Amino acid sequence: MSVSDAFDEWARSGKDQGMERRHWHTAKHVLARMPVESEARSDSEQSSEERSDPRDEGDTVLDLGCGSGYAGRALRETKGAGRVYGIDAAPEMAHNASSYTDDPRVGFAIGDFEHLPFDDDSIDHCFSMEAFYYAQDPHAVLAELRRVLRPGGTFYCAVNRWEEHVHSHEWEELVGVPMLLWSEAQYREAFREAGFAVASQDRIPDTETEIPAESDFPTEDWETREAMVERYREYGTLLTVGVNTA
Numbered sequence: 001m002s003v004s005d006a007f008d009e010w011a012r013s014g015k016d017q018g019m020e021r022r023h024w025h026t027a028k029h030v031l032a033r034m035p036v037e038s039e040a041r042s043d044s045e046q047s048s049e050e051r052s053d054p055r056d057e058g059d060t061v062l063d064l065g066c067g068s069g070y071a072g073r074a075l076r077e078t079k080g081a082g083r084v085y086g087i088d089a090a091p092e093m094a095h096n097a098s099s100y101t102d103d104p105r106v107g108f109a110i111g112d113f114e115h116l117p118f119d120d121d122s123i124d125h126c127f128s129m130e131a132f133y134y135a136q137d138p139h140a141v142l143a144e145l146r147r148v149l150r151p152g153g154t155f156y157c158a159v160n161r162w163e164e165h166v167h168s169h170e171w172e173e174l175v176g177v178p179m180l181l182w183s184e185a186q187y188r189e190a191f192r193e194a195g196f197a198v199a200s201q202d203r204i205p206d207t208e209t210e211i212p213a214e215s216d217f218p219t220e221d222w223e224t225r226e227a228m229v230e231r232y233r234e235y236g237t238l239l240t241v242g243v244n245t246a
């Protein structure tokens, strides 16, 4: 099964919203860290000259592998982003994402990581949550992001499957599609090779997923409580932040 077929199925059965709820535990912390410039206020204190500066329209953000599109909605509501575009390979995901908002400054399109429908230097920041590891050619994706991001633009790449995170290794088999398994050092190296400075790399814990009492283990999904604590509270999500050095 292809990645887009798998996620079309998820979108049709409403699993996109469950995924949103789970990912939000961590995504909100990633989004809060993004240096997104908001739309300038349009009150009388601002001169017309100031308003005619295109930068006053706020930053343009791309959500790579947007799923239900929650990040775009949140970036508009919490950061006043000027414009947000979500790209997803699964048509049903892009369709659902569009149906969850009527904000004209949030748009969704069917598209592939490796062929982004944007001009060179046209995006200020890119957010991607639990999607990068589906890339068929991750180096090509980084090159494409470097093309569309303006100099100084940032890529906030959050993944909860990577080499050091031992509890994420079996997911490829569970999801049934090929998935990348880079180490933390490989992420840094690939970012640098593509022309990004690595501004930071850290693990963001999920402190909200409920972990049952010791006496409830083993559960359907977890052999031991220790493993579940490790998965959520210790490994969590790996966030690598790249800055386009062009």
Ligand SMILES: C[S@@+](CC[C@H](N)C(=O)[O-])C[C@H]1O[C@@H](n2cnc3c(N)ncnc32)[C@H](O)[C@@H]1O
Pocket (backbone or CB within 6 Å): 003, 004, 007, 019, 020, 023, 027, 064, 065, 066, 067, 068, 087, 088, 089, 090, 093, 111, 112, 113, 114, 128, 129, 130, 131, 134, 135, 136
């Ligand atoms: C696990 S979901 C995460 C969705 C969302 N970012 C979230 O946090 O809930 C991964 C998404 O990436 C999309 N995707 C995977 N590979 C892709 C590719 N090569 N191009 C575009 N989208 C892709 C899938 O269709 C899916 O909707």
